[in-house]
Every structure is written in C-alpha cells, then in structure tokens.
Amino acid sequence: MTQVVLFNVFNGLIVGAFYALMALGLSLIMNLSGVINFAHGGFLAIGGYLAFTLMPYVGFWGGLVLAPILTAVLGLIVERVLVRRLYGRDPLYSLLLTFGLAFMFEDGTRFIWGAQSLPYQVPGWLLSPLSSDYFFLTGYRLFMVVIVALAVAGLFYILNRTRLGMRIRAGTLDLETVSVLGVNVRVLRNMNFGLGIYLAGLAGVLAVGQLGLQPTIGSSLIMPSFVAIIVGGLGSLPGTLLGGLLIGVASGVTTVFFPSATEAVMYVMMAAVLLVRPRGLLGEEGRF
Amino acid sequence: MNDIKFSRRSLVKAAALAGVAQVASPFVLTARAADNVKIGLDNPLTGTYAAVGKNELIGCQLAIEQINAKGGILGRKAELLVEDSTSGDAGTAVQKARKLIDRDKIDFLLGNVNSALALAMAGVAAEKGVLHIVPGGHTDAITGATCHWNVFRVCNTTQMEANAVTPSLIKNAGKKWYYITPDYAFGHTLQAGLEKACAKNGGTKVGGDLTPLGTTDFSSYLIKAQAANPDVIIFLTQGDDMVNALKQAVQFGLDKKVHLAGAQQELEALEGLPPEARIGTWVFEWYWNQPGVPHVAEFVAEIKKKTGRVPTARTWFGFASTWTCALAANGAKSLKAVDMAKHLQDFHLPPEIALMPDGAFYRKGQNQLIPNLYVGHAQAKGSAPDDLFKVTDVVKGPDAAGTLEESGCKMTWPA
Numbered sequence: 001m002t003q004v005v006l007f008n009v010f011n012g013l014i015v016g017a018f019y020a021l022m023a024l025g026l027s028l029i030m031n032l033s034g035v036i037n038f039a040h041g042g043f044l045a046i047g048g049y050l051a052f053t054l055m056p057y058v059g060f061w062g063g064l065v066l067a068p069i070l071t072a073v074l075g076l077i078v079e080r081v082l083v084r085r086l087y088g089r090d091p092l093y094s095l096l097l098t099f100g101l102a103f104m105f106e107d108g109t110r111f112i113w114g115a116q117s118l119p120y121q122v123p124g125w126l127l128s129p130l131s132s133d134y135f136f137l138t139g140y141r142l143f144m145v146v147i148v149a150l151a152v153a154g155l156f157y158i159l160n161r162t163r164l165g166m167r168i169r170a171g172t173l174d175l176e177t178v179s180v181l182g183v184n185v186r187v188l189r190n191m192n193f194g195l196g197i198y199l200a201g202l203a204g205v206l207a208v209g210q211l212g213l214q215p216t217i218g219s220s221l222i223m224p225s226f227v228a229i230i231v232g233g234l235g236s237l238p239g240t241l242l243g244g245l246l247i248g249v250a251s252g253v254t255t256v257f258f259p260s261a262t263e264a265v266m267y268v269m270m271a272a273v274l275l276v277r278p279r280g281l282l283g284e285e286g287r288f
Numbered sequence: 289m290n291d292i293k294f295s296r297r298s299l300v301k302a303a304a305l306a307g308v309a310q311v312a313s314p315f316v317l318t319a320r321a322a323d324n325v326k327i328g329l330d331n332p333l334t335g336t337y338a339a340v341g342k343n344e345l346i347g348c349q350l351a352i353e354q355i356n357a358k359g360g361i362l363g364r365k366a367e368l369l370v371e372d373s374t375s376g377d378a379g380t381a382v383q384k385a386r387k388l389i390d391r392d393k394i395d396f397l398l399g400n401v402n403s404a405l406a407l408a409m410a411g412v413a414a415e416k417g418v419l420h421i422v423p424g425g426h427t428d429a430i431t432g433a434t435c436h437w438n439v440f441r442v443c444n445t446t447q448m449e450a451n452a453v454t455p456s457l458i459k460n461a462g463k464k465w466y467y468i469t470p471d472y473a474f475g476h477t478l479q480a481g482l483e484k485a486c487a488k489n490g491g492t493k494v495g496g497d498l499t500p501l502g503t504t505d506f507s508s509y510l511i512k513a514q515a516a517n518p519d520v521i522i523f524l525t526q527g528d529d530m531v532n533a534l535k536q537a538v539q540f541g542l543d544k545k546v547h548l549a550g551a552q553q554e555l556e557a558l559e560g561l562p563p564e565a566r567i568g569t570w571v572f573e574w575y576w577n578q579p580g581v582p583h584v585a586e587f588v589a590e591i592k593k594k595t596g597r598v599p600t601a602r603t604w605f606g607f608a609s610t611w612t613c614a615l616a617a618n619g620a621k622s623l624k625a626v627d628m629a630k631h632l633q634d635f636h637l638p639p640e641i642a643l644m645p646d647g648a649f650y651r652k653g654q655n656q657l658i659p660n661l662y663v664g665h666a667q668a669k670g671s672a673p674d675d676l677f678k679v680t681d682v683v684k685g686p687d688a689a690g691t692l693e694e695s696g697c698k699m700t701w702p703a
Contacts, residue, residue, distance in 0.1 A: 004515045008508050015505050107334070115338035117531045117560020127564070129541045135514065136507055138539045210539060211504050212531030212560050216336060220504050255508035259497035260471045262508065 001256075008252040011136050016248020017148045018206065020241045022221060023228035024155060025199030027240040030229070031172045032192045034091055035083060038098040040225065041218025042105025043197050047071040047204025048213050049113050052120050060123055068201030075197025079190050087189065102219065110215040117212035126209075144206050151202060152241065158195070159237070168192050172235070227266045231273050233283020242281060324367035325360070325623065327352070327613050328388035329606075330399040330409060331423075335375025336502060336527045337401040339556045340602045344423050345370060346595055347606025348398065355614045361395075362617055368610070373400055373409075376501060381405040385412045395623050396421065396613040398606075403427035403474035410439045417702070419625040421612055423605035426552065427473040428481070428695070431656035435697035438625050440632060440655040442609050443601075444573055444688075445695070446474065449551040450481035451688040452661040453571045456681055458489045461547035461569065462519020467496030468509055468533060469524045478524050478551055494518045499525065499533075506533040510540055523550040523568070530557040538565040553666065555600040558676040563668035566676055572662040574601040574643070577675050583640040598674040604643065608657070611641045612650075626702060629655075646684055654697045658685035 026040045050070050051063035086094040126139040159165035171178045179185040232243025247266045254265040332341035355366045373381035388394045397413050397420040400406040406425025413420030414436040422441040431441045469475040495516040497509045513521050525533050553570030576598040578584045591599040620631035633652040642648040648659035664679040
C-alpha cells in the first residue's frame, strides 16, 4: 500500500510537470495581456498534429523543434489579427473570442486530419521502462520531465535576464508606465503571446508521445491547466508551476483511495483554495 | 413603343421568375420532401466518439444509396437526416431526437454510440411511438430491463461480448482479473457482465478502478493495477480513452508482465495506436476480413470506394440499422411503428446485409440482434495495412446471448 502511494506521488510529479508546462504558457499570456486564452488547448493540439505531419520529413527530433515554432507563428498571427483588437476591453470579450477559437481549432483539426486517433510514434529506445520495479519511469516520461525543466529554466532565464523578459515582467506590473517609457507595448504583447503559444505547442508535441493524437486532446488537457493557475495563484509563474505539480500529485494519490474522483479532486482543491486563500498559494493580492 | 417594349420585357422577366419560383420555392421543396421516407440519425459527430460516429454515418449513407437504387421504402425515396448528438450530453441528444420527431416528422430514429444517450433517446422514442434502432450503444438495459416494443438494437449487449471472450481469456491468459472501467452506463454493465462470466468460468476479480470518461493519464491506475498482481488487466475503456490507456500500458512494459485484454475492441482504436501497442485479446463485433463469407468483399469494396478505407464494425452497424428500417417497412407494407416492430420479431437479415457466416436475427421479445462475434487478438501487422485483428474464434450469437429471461426484458405492446 505504502509503495503504491509513494509510486503515485512520484508519478503525480511527472504528470504535474506536464500540467505546469501548459499552465505556464497560459499564465504568461494572462499576466501581461489579461487575456484568458481558452484556445490554449487548441494550440496544443495543433502542435501535436504538426509534429505528426512533419515527422516523415524531419523525424521525431525535427518535429520536436519545428512544430512548437510553427505553432508559435500561428499564435503571433492570431494575436495580430484577432486578439489585439480586444485589449483594454472587458476580459469577457477576449474570453469569448478564444472560446470560439477553441471550437474552431478542434473542428479544424478534425476536418484536416480526421476524427480518428492517429498513430504518433516516438523513438523505440525512449519507450521502455528504465527498471522493472519502477516501471512507470519510462525513458519517454523522464525525457518529458527534462524538457519541461529545460523549458521552465529557459522561460525564467528569458524573464529574468533578457531585455524582453524585463519588459514583460514590468508590463505585468504596470503596462501603462512601461508604455510611457517608450517600450512598444504592441510588439511586447505580440512576442509574449507567441512565447506562451510556443509553450502550448511544445506541450502538444510532448503529450502526443504518450496520449492518442485526436482532436479532443486540447480540450481534455486545458482544464487542469486553469486549475493549476488558480491553485498556484494568478500573476505568479512559480505559483503556476507549484499548482501544476500539486494537482498532479493530488489526482495521483486519489487514484489509490477513490479512483473515480481523480478528476473531481482537482476541482475540490480549487474550491478550497478559492475559499481559504482566493489569490492562490503564491498569488498576488488584487489581481483580477 | 418604348413603354410596350418595357412592359413586355418585364412580363418575360416575371414569367421567368415565376418559373424559377415553381422549381425553387420552399413550398414546393417541402411538399416534395414530405414524400420521402425520413430516417433521422442522432449520433455523435464531435467529441470522444466522433470517429466511430462518423463511421456509422458512412454505413447509413451507403445503405440509403442502395435502398434508393432498389426502389426505396414502399416506393418512396429514403432520406437521411443527420444531427450531432455530441458525445456525452444526454440533454442535447434528447433535444435533437425531439426535433427530428416533432419538426422533421421522421419515420425512423437511429442512434446512439453512447449508451447513456441511447437510453435517453429510447425513452423519447417510446413516448412518441417511433421505431428506434440503436446501431452502436451497448449497455444491456436497452434490450434488457428497460426494453421497449419499438426499440431495436444492432450491436451486441455488453453481456454478449463478455460471454464471448471469457472462455478463451481464462484458458489463454489466466484467472485473476483486474478491471479498468469507464465510469458510465456502458462500462458498469460490461464489467458486471464480465465478472459474472468470469466467475462462471472459475476466474476471480482481484481489483478494479472506475475511470472518468475522457481520462487522458492512466498511469496512476496502471500503477495500482500492477500492484494487485493480476494475470489479466481488462481494459473496458473505449474510443480515445482506449488509445490513451493502451499506449501508456505498453510504454510501462505491462504487456510483458501481464496479459492485456478486454471485451470490446474497435478497428478505429487499433488504427490510432502505434504498432507496438496493438496487442491483447478482444472481441470484434464485425470484421472486414472474412474470407469466404458471401457479400462481404462487395461491401468492403463499396465502402473503400467512398472513403478509401475499409469498413469497421461501426460502418456495418450504421449499414445494418438503416437497412433494417427499409426491410421492416417493405416487409410490413406499412410505416406504422407497431406493424414494422411486429414484422421484425425473429426477423433474419438477408445475407447481403448480415455479412456474417451464420447470419443475424432480431430475437423475438427482446428486439436484440443476435449476430456472430469475433474473438481474436490485435496484431501489429497483418495481410493488409488495415488488417490489424486476427480472428481466432467465431462465436455463434445464440451461444453468447444467454436466454431471453436472463436479458430481463419484459416487453409490453400497445393495446
């Protein structure tokens, strides 16, 4: 019993790392632009489908590099053409827009690639478990954790050490002042949106290695990311990371005791956090 | 003069317009459409069951073409009306069923892939007295405890699938079973059916988990299943959930430690899996590769011509359901639901529709189609790219179906 619980805690961390990767992109966009990007899951699915389509030409590794970049380019275009018009309005407008986009992406992928699951294959040597006892530690899952760690490290490096990151952070705190200081806020928001969507695309490519590649993959993964943000705290990227890991572990451990509630437990956690500490575990007071 | 010329032109234009109006006016169109016999399909086109729902639709479309080519239904043209029921929202499915019946005045109702939605639709059909055929919703109650005189089903009951696969599983894989079951009507009855069949054959249940529909990550369930040390892990998940669960189980190397199996498996799911994850013992309800069975090759060729792919069991469900409508009406020489339902009691589908070695018939007093079931195992590679299942045992329907009393159906007919 103890072993099963421990295994599930550890496994939950792996799953949570993935939730965190999705949630970070979402959080980044929400913090700077105040846009609740419901279409994040759609971008994730497109990342996965692009990797599948590119694989015969550029291989698994090429897909891993190219697909998120192409998804980010799509994100830049969507921001430029659609999302940008709604900055400064009630967040409800952008929420409705991205909500509609989510449906369009899901049906779009269904139209282009078909409703049926597609067989996406990762290299054979990544597939086997590393040890027979710890069979849930497969090469691919460790690889995912490493990529997530690299992406998080890269993101925090960009935010803390580069000019773009400094501006994004400053803009998150006070966009008006940043704009008065001569920063082109439009470009800043555009780049920030692209960065967030890049993370969605990356999460998509990683996800389809162990999940079926199907049009609904985005909508089934988006909710845990929202929960991660709310639990971790709005406006805080470390909080989002923590939130992702926490809900991963919580749903893993719940499987041991009450398997049919693995999904519900996330929402119970969210409700509890909202009641006791509405700004989230590491969130700032007064956002949203 | 000019005035006359002008008015003549106007007259010509008006006449032309009137002519166009004769052909194109909505009134004329509705009047013509009313002559058609309407079959309403209320089935998922979006969500988890979109892929299987679309295959059922293709089967329905082929049947409609064939029916019309052979003179239609009672000499009238057959027309298919399609609504998206969604994959999991019973409210939407019921609302669409009511719309088809009340507004479109359909003569037959078809659907649903999702057992819970099929049950809800059967409730509406019973209330309205419309002939309802369930192509692919498996939960036992539809032709069991809540059976209705006007509700027929083409796919198997979950108990039939359980009865078909259990003997060979116990023999080849072992007696200790662990269940991973989707948490809704279909999963519950399928697991109950397997537990019953397993116990009858000397097996035991060592554990089981109910997983929410749409679960993406099965790792925590797999950890628990492995810890229970079973001989067989039984996967009862369907659609996208099946793909996710099997893909992860194989990545964990569980296929090398225990036997992975289940009851119902579908070609749609196997096609979505990478080759190394196409494993396990399963039941197929219909399979395209049946050498020597008459008419199967023609059916496969016609579907391939339409879609470029082989038909799946779902395609056949849609095909057989739609043809049942035509056969019922033409046989009863009536579109009255009672007459047609009576005609279908113990009705054998003709071989070109049944497409099975022993044929298929609707059992009297239950309205359940009793077909062949195909037990076998998934394979990474077969004789053709779409040949992903190796049939090892064709089970006769009556052997798997149990008795009419066991089904729990007590049918009452309208006075």
